[in-house]
Amino acid sequence: MREIEKTFQNLKKRNEGALIAYVAGGDPKPEYTPDIVEALIDGGADIIELGIPFSDPVADGPTIQAATVRALNAGTTPKMVLEMVSEVKDRHRVPITVLTYYNPVFRMGLEDFFKSASRCGVDGLVVPDLPIEEARDYKRVAEAYEIDTIFLAAPSTSTERLRKIVEHTSGFLYLVSVFGVTGTRKEVQELTVNLIRKALPFTTGKIPLAVGFGISKPEHVRTIITNEADGAIVGSRFVKIIEKNRENNDEMIEEIKKCAHELKKATIRNRSSE
Amino acid sequence: MRKLSLYPVGGKYGRYGGQFVPETLMAALSELEEAYERLREDPDFQKQLRYYLSEYAGRPTPLYYAENLTKKVGGAKIYLKREDLAHGGAHKINNTLGQALLAKSMGKRRVIAETGAGQHGVATAIACAALELKTEIYMGSEDMERQRLNVFRMRLLDAEVHRVESGSKTLKDSINEALRDWVTNVQTTYYLIGSVVGPHPYPVIVRDFQSVIGYELKEQITQKEGRLPDVLIACVGGGSNAMGTFYPFVDDKAVKMIGVEAAGCGIESGKHAASLYAGAEGVLHGMQTYVLQDEHGQIQTTHSISAGLDYPGVGPEHSFLKGIERAQYTVATDGEAVKAFLDLSKNEGIVPALEPSHALAYAVKIAQTMGRDQIIVVTLSGRGDKDVEVVAKYLGVKM
Ligand SMILES: Cc1ncc(COP(=O)(O)O)c(C=O)c1O
Numbered sequence: 001m002r003e004i005e006k007t008f009q010n011l012k013k014r015n016e017g018a019l020i021a022y023v024a025g026g027d028p029k030p031e032y033t034p035d036i037v038e039a040l041i042d043g044g045a046d047i048i049e050l051g052i053p054f055s056d057p058v059a060d061g062p063t064i065q066a067a068t069v070r071a072l073n074a075g076t077t078p079k080m081v082l083e084m085v086s087e088v089k090d091r092h093r094v095p096i097t098v099l100t101y102y103n104p105v106f107r108m109g110l111e112d113f114f115k116s117a118s119r120c121g122v123d124g125l126v127v128p129d130l131p132i133e134e135a136r137d138y139k140r141v142a143e144a145y146e147i148d149t150i151f152l153a154a155p156s157t158s159t160e161r162l163r164k165i166v167e168h169t170s171g172f173l174y175l176v177s178v179f180g181v182t183g184t185r186k187e188v189q190e191l192t193v194n195l196i197r198k199a200l201p202f203t204t205g206k207i208p209l210a211v212g213f214g215i216s217k218p219e220h221v222r223t224i225i226t227n228e229a230d231g232a233i234v235g236s237r238f239v240k241i242i243e244k245n246r247e248n249n250d251e252m253i254e255e256i257k258k259c260a261h262e263l264k265k266a267t268i269r270n271r272s273s274e
Numbered sequence: 275m276r277k278l279s280l281y282p283v284g285g286k287y288g289r290y291g292g293q294f295v296p297e298t299l300m301a302a303l304s305e306l307e308e309a310y311e312r313l314r315e316d317p318d319f320q321k322q323l324r325y326y327l328s329e330y331a332g333r334p335t336p337l338y339y340a341e342n343l344t345k346k347v348g349g350a351k352i353y354l355k356r357e358d359l360a361h362g363g364a365h366k367i368n369n370t371l372g373q374a375l376l377a378k379s380m381g382k383r384r385v386i387a388e389t390g391a392g393q394h395g396v397a398t399a400i401a402c403a404a405l406e407l408k409t410e411i412y413m414g415s416e417d418m419e420r421q422r423l424n425v426f427r428m429r430l431l432d433a434e435v436h437r438v439e440s441g442s443k444t445l446k447d448s449i450n451e452a453l454r455d456w457v458t459n460v461q462t463t464y465y466l467i468g469s470v471v472g473p474h475p476y477p478v479i480v481r482d483f484q485s486v487i488g489y490e491l492k493e494q495i496t497q498k499e500g501r502l503p504d505v506l507i508a509c510v511g512g513g514s515n516a517m518g519t520f521y522p523f524v525d526d527k528a529v530k531m532i533g534v535e536a537a538g539c540g541i542e543s544g545k546h547a548a549s550l551y552a553g554a555e556g557v558l559h560g561m562q563t564y565v566l567q568d569e570h571g572q573i574q575t576t577h578s579i580s581a582g583l584d585y586p587g588v589g590p591e592h593s594f595l596k597g598i599e600r601a602q603y604t605v606a607t608d609g610e611a612v613k614a615f616l617d618l619s620k621n622e623g624i625v626p627a628l629e630p631s632h633a634l635a636y637a638v639k640i641a642q643t644m645g646r647d648q649i650i651v652v653t654l655s656g657r658g659d660k661d662v663e664v665v666a667k668y669l670g671v672k673m
Contacts, residue, residue: 055572056446056558058453059296065440077570102294103557107571129294129560133284154298156460161300176298180458 043260392424469512
């Protein structure tokens with residue numbers, strides 16, 4: 001079993017869900033990212049999702065678009081983000097997935113990309129514009145390097161497709177919680193809860209289920225986890241903290257740590273067994 | 275004879291095309307594909323489309339022998355396929371009427387579209403006004419500035435225009451924004467793409483609707499000359515007027531097909547929009563195709579004097595035709611396009627859009643090297659009213 005699934009298994013034993021924390025690599029500057037990731041880990045994040053900035057992020061709302069612009073303006077490249085993973089991995093065992101649109105991977109070439117990713121200790125890849133139909137070669141090369149390929153399911157995904165996606169995904173299934181792009185939202189929609197209920201029969205006993213898009217507050221995380229999902233993915237919330245404190249590194253780090261800590265607490269189910 | 279690419283198997287033209295989109299859109303794309311596969315064979319739908327194309331859009335458009343220009347250049351006969359005379363002033367209406375009818379029969383009431391020059395936005399607004407659909411158009415703020423006339427036209431036609439401030443603030447970013455809208459409102463909304471780009475089935479849908487250009491001109495040239503042309507020339511932004519021109523001739527191997535992209539300030543300057551000529555393979559806006567990008571796979575900002583050609587990608591079927599060498603792709607600079615714009619205005623009394631002025635520039639160049647008994651057909655994809663201000667500025671003329 002690979003690291004991501006092991007992490008979910010250990011959390012399950014402790015009756016906890018996973019906090020999966022996303023930030024854009026290189027935002028606001030490449031040299032900040034390792035410290036930011038460490039703050040997330042110190043705060044309690046169980047899995048890190050590090051974004052490779054791409055010029056045309058069609059699945060992202062304004063918050064992450066702006067992070068992407070900052071990272072690209074600071075000269076961040078795909079290779080640099082992979083190196084950031086390596087730097088964090090020197091000190092921590094926390095699984096790290098990389099989120100990227102497909103073109104940077106395509107441009108580097110599948111073989112080169114996965115070879116570098118593997119050398120840097122990347123545990124899994126999330127590619128929001130690569131549906132299973134286009135992923136044959138991608139998956140083959142990823143398997144050769146023992147890197148998880150995390151696929152997404154969405155509110156519009158039929159049950160028939162959902163079954164296929166569950167077969168393709170490894171590490172976990174990334175459930176997109178709403179119709180829309182990334183970005184914080186006020187509350188968890190009923191649609192999201194229904195979606196979790198729809199997905200669970202397909203994932204239970206097979207693969208962990210994590211829910212993302214719009215999850216930003218502890219009560220959101222609690223709703224996701226009490227509805228039996230295995231993990232909650234939080235992105236734009238952290239990116240906003242980075243944006244707000246981009247001139248003040250110390251405060252940024254403190255606030256990220258505190259935010260991660262509060263979100264992590266919400267992943268802990270009742271501890272009646274203790 | 276077998277068509278080279280009748281319908282893309284699995285959404286692919288060779289290795290190009292495909293569906294590289296967020297999972298949320300996959301269901302909508304198969305819904306669209308199912309609806310389209312049903313309607314493209316449906317006699318009632320085809321009849322309705324023919325009705326609107328002839329009664330409303332003014333088709334067929336003439337194939338005009340540009341005698342003055344031909345004499346001046348001294349070489350092959352130059353014919354112009356007059357898409358500038360179609361309603362709205364460009365070929366865009368062929369596609370928007372088709373897709374608006376498609377949207378309507380799918381029960382969608384809200385239509386969104388991206389626009390660069392504003393021509394597709396205008397054509398979408400026109401078709402949707404005629405068919406009583408609500409329209410919202412995404413347009414880069416940079417393009418809104420240089421195509422102010424079309425912004426006002428869209429508003430007159432009752433479309434809502436959204437200003438796009440992200441990225442390079444041009445066509446590619448308005449497509450990004452339209453895709454984000456679609457991901458959010460996919461249950462109620464039809465995304466009406468303006469060129470042979472995007473995820474399958476859009477490239478095939480737009481190509482089919484634009485093929486009316488090529489089918490008409492094939493009949494017209496046969497009537498006038500008793501044979502097919504030697505060369506077809508069309509400008510390539512996303513590639514819809516070119517694909518519509520080329521497609522009916524793909525199996526007529528003796529007919530040369532040439533697409534002309536925007537070289538902007540010159541290919542060496544890096545300020546251009548020549549995806550096929552100077553780009554590399556990549557994945558953008560749901561398709562695998564030639565893309566202008568840097569060594570890290572970041573999409574580059576483009577430049578062309580014509581907003582309609584200012585796009586860093588190109589339709590996947592063009593990438594395929596380039597790969598099998600069935601079509602050739604070349605470029606014309608801003609300066610060459612403006613010169614062709616002036617020449618056609620002066621010699622023929624036709625003010626062309628800056629986009630097909632690129633095709634004209636190349637046509638004039640090769641006509642000189644060809645015999646007087648040879649025939650070139652240039653697709654004059656639009657009229658130039660929208661560009662008068664831009665050309666005046668380029669020439670330093672105060673209006
Ligand atoms: C008159 C005209 N020609 C050509 C184009 C380029 O589009 P395509 O390459 O899809 O024909 C445009 C786009 O706006 C246009 O307005």
